[in-house]
Amino acid sequence: MTTLLKRSILSRSYGDRFVAALFQGFAIASGAIVLLIILFLLRESYPILHRVGVLRFFRDPSWHPTSGEFGAMPMLWGSLLVTLGSVLIATPLGILSAIFCQYYAPPRLAPLYRRLIELLAGIPSVVYGLWGLVVLVPLVRRIQPPGTSLLTGIWVLALMILPTIMLVADASLANVPAAYLRGAAALGLSRWAIVRGVAIPTAQAGLMTGILLAIGRAIGETMAVLMVCGNVVQVPDSLFDPVRTLTANIALEMAYAMNEHRSALFVSGLILTGLIAILVTIGEWVNRGQMYD
């Protein structure tokens, strides 16, 4: 489809000009929100960054903002470990589910299973958190106290991000041209060989996008991890140790934080946004690759 230079369709009528100007205004307002967010994060974190500098946030041994220690590294580790664990679990399960739906499931089962996953995608994170707190935490505590731990966090998050990976993968597998599959089948390849050799490579960029989205969701998730992770600021030694993520840190302390402490929490927010910016860049890069292929 050719792109149209749509501005040129504009007539000189008053209505067209008004609508165009109005919508341009809306568009600029929408674009300004990101700038406003960054501006306010910077403005609010400026006092502490100005006084102690950025490096202290990565070098201080721990997080005691009221007594002047601002080490955010344990929480960065917390965020990364919880994310890594949940993505490692959810990715194979999600992609296998999508392959199941597209290529293996009996025709009546596939839409049912998809509907189930869609339903789960819609369950709010605080409900996952509630369930994790009431059901999983006591369960893990029986193995090793205190129960609120990295493991519980990974478990809950994996369930939460699985639908994202599954649904995106499902959609991109559905977009694989049927001709490719027919062609491969005509060569006498087995179903799994077709999936592995044709479908997955073709849908690769889509699968990657799904995983990236899931990573973004996992890093940004607050309530569920706040409720099940224990929130102790430490680099965990085992899966059963409690951890605190950057997001939980904000949610936990924001209500009580004053002055520099509050400012330090906005730095947490900045670090989080930085992580997301990195992810978005990777995502762009993946999509570019897809375009040039």
Add this chain to the structure above:
Amino acid sequence: MIKQRPRSRRSSFGEPLMQGLLWSSVLLITGAFMWLCSDIVRHGFRQLSWDFLTQLPRDTGRSGGIGPILVSTGLIIGVCLGVSIPLGVGTAVFLNEFSAPQRWLSQFLGISLDILAGVPSIVFGLFGNAFFCKTLGLGFSILSGGLTLACMVLPILIRSTQAGLQSVPNDYRLSAAALGVSRSAVLWQVLLPAAMPGLVVGLLLGIGRAIAETAALLFTSGYVDRMPTSLMDSGRALSVHIYDLAVNVAGGEQNAYGTALVLVLLLMMINGSVSWLGKRFQQTRILDV
């Protein structure tokens, strides 16, 4: 040809293995989700009653109902949609119909929307607290919460509306131009109705995200569980109520489950009715008018 032989042999070995792997992972996931859902339904269903939906929470939520919380949630979502729909649809229409993709404004908007879509909700909470509550002086209020959520759902709304508009064939735009029909008329008469499925999907996703949101509301719309009398009052959303009951109230699990069930049912109902309305709207536009 020679190369293919070992491959096919390997895959014939892999086939049953894969079948097993696939079915077991599907069973695992279904099992986990059944566990979650049955828990919510089992514990939550006992709490559901007309009184639960209408009464004030008593004893910090342990007993009593969720009346004011439902009202606050509705108001927050109302503010959110009232701001985000015009802004989102307007932006999408501008990007797709009035602006060339090469223009810097479009490119800037594209990038900033990608970032906005990825920003964690807790960061929206920080921003909302600093901007709406403090700088604009709205305080902990339903208005602050709704505006914060509006910023959050905006990228979803814009992207889906754009997708909807993109799916409208250029033929319509061309023939409209050849007939000398004004741009805005084509927009209202043809493009937006044709893009309605996309818009509806965006709306669904947006409402879904907004109503499920907790972190962004903790420091913007606040904790107060009383019946709100104006948009400037603090109001507790359903999800915040669940959080509070689950974490801060000993013996609050039952009502937490009840509220969770209400929230999930509400989400499903909204999804169903919006998609039904969207379909109907599109049909009437195309057929009757």
Add this chain to the structure above:
Amino acid sequence: MTLISSSSTQKSGVAPAALHTEKLTMQYARKVAFRDVTLSVPAGQITALIGPSGCGKTSFLNCLNRLTELTPNTQTTGTVLLDGQNIQAMELIQLRRRVGMLFQKPNPFPLSIYRNLEFPLQEHGIGQRDRVAQIIEINLRRVGLWEEVKDRLKSPALALSGGQQQRLCLARTLALNPEVLLMDEPCSALDPISSEVVEALIDRLRGDYTVLVVTHNLAQARRIADRVALFWMEDTVGKLIESGSGQELFESPQHPLTQAYISGKRG
């Protein structure tokens, strides 16, 4: 609704206008579509543009109602005169109302049959219900669609067959009372029977409208065209090779390329 007499199905009002291009050149970002086309399209006659694919006929047509301006990075030089008036100086909406267009692929709006005609009319300031209804009936009759659709005017236009859709598009264009009609291979996407119906319709427009039709179908050009213009690709650039009355061009072509093309040896 009162039956409208067959005489009123004939066009009334605005007279057809002549179209003239002078050294018209159009180029895309990297490629010149056609160069230095000087062509007169006499009022009230049917002129056929023939020639092999990709020689700039469609681009030429799109220049005449400034539809090319919708494509990014295009540039047009030269002049187009509608009834002696430079179209660049005209108001765009007005120009497109006076110069109607029919596309290769039928493209009715995803609205009802009735609404497809009503909506552009309203946009051009014709809002009285009775008047609109009258215009719609007249034009649906002119394209022979009235009897077929009068009982289901509110059903979606997209449910019509391809040929019906194309006639609907023609009715939609005619309803705006244009002076010139541009047609870009209007029959090529249709089945032979529909194609025949549409061709017959075009034939009947003679005298009331100035018609400029792009066609690959030489037989069709021979059947309906008063005048014929042959486009050809020279060094990747479209050129007007020869133009003249249909009879002249088909019976005694001047240019060797024309001879070769109409005899089927090239193209």
Add this chain to the structure above:
Amino acid sequence: MKSSVSLTHALKVTIAIASLSFGLMACGNSGNSSNATPAATKKLVLTGSSTIAPLASELAKRYESQHADVRIDVQSGGSSRGIVDARQGSADIGMVSRSLKPDEKDLQSFTIAQDGVAIILNKTNGIADLSNEQIVGIYTKKITNWKEVGGKDAPITVVNKAEGRSTLELFASYFKLETKEIKADSVIGENEQAIKLVAGNPDAIAYVSIGTAEYEANQSAAIKLLPMRGIEASTANILNGQFPLSRPLNLVTKTTPMGLSKEFIDFAQSKANDDIVKAQYFVPFVR
């Protein structure tokens, strides 16, 4: 040409951002004023200590029931928020669950009740008493199993409060601990969360407001309060001044309270409302 185009766009962007912010501000202001005008409703905002918040809410409800034209909003957010909000004027009254520090003497404080901080354990925990040294040992992870202090063989789950809570400050200063010396297994925000966690975990230990703990224990939460230096953690012992870890619950204002603020503070301190204080398991202010 090109630069002028982008210049106009830059201008447009600036104008749009400005108008957006102004529009929102106008929204906010009109919201404020419209809220203040109808039916001459008077509004009082209290923010601060989460320990005082439930008490203040109950007081506010009774006050509202007696004064139909008044609406009192209580937002919890910690004692330091109470200080800051009162100082900045974003709240009419701050709630502070400790004595004012020397650098906070610019504010005026009014004690409305007394409270203490107690160590709580799960009801099923066999331990009946812990010495101060044992508590310090547990909270610094020198003692990690209940059998080391005479209990069953089970690892101790140490519950600590998040940075910024006044209960944490009080606890730490009483036991002469630096907040960074405390090693926890779980970090929580509110008193209620600590109670809930301990009630649900037989091996957990936490410290919370006595008032809240007694209230919850009476609501059948599975917790018990440990005595401190042999003195039972009860409101009675706070009242007679014997319990070592006690604190005043204060309302603070920036200036000498006037009008509604003064009326509400007087109301909160009045003997007629002691029943509310007692119902929240705090010790009424001794006049």
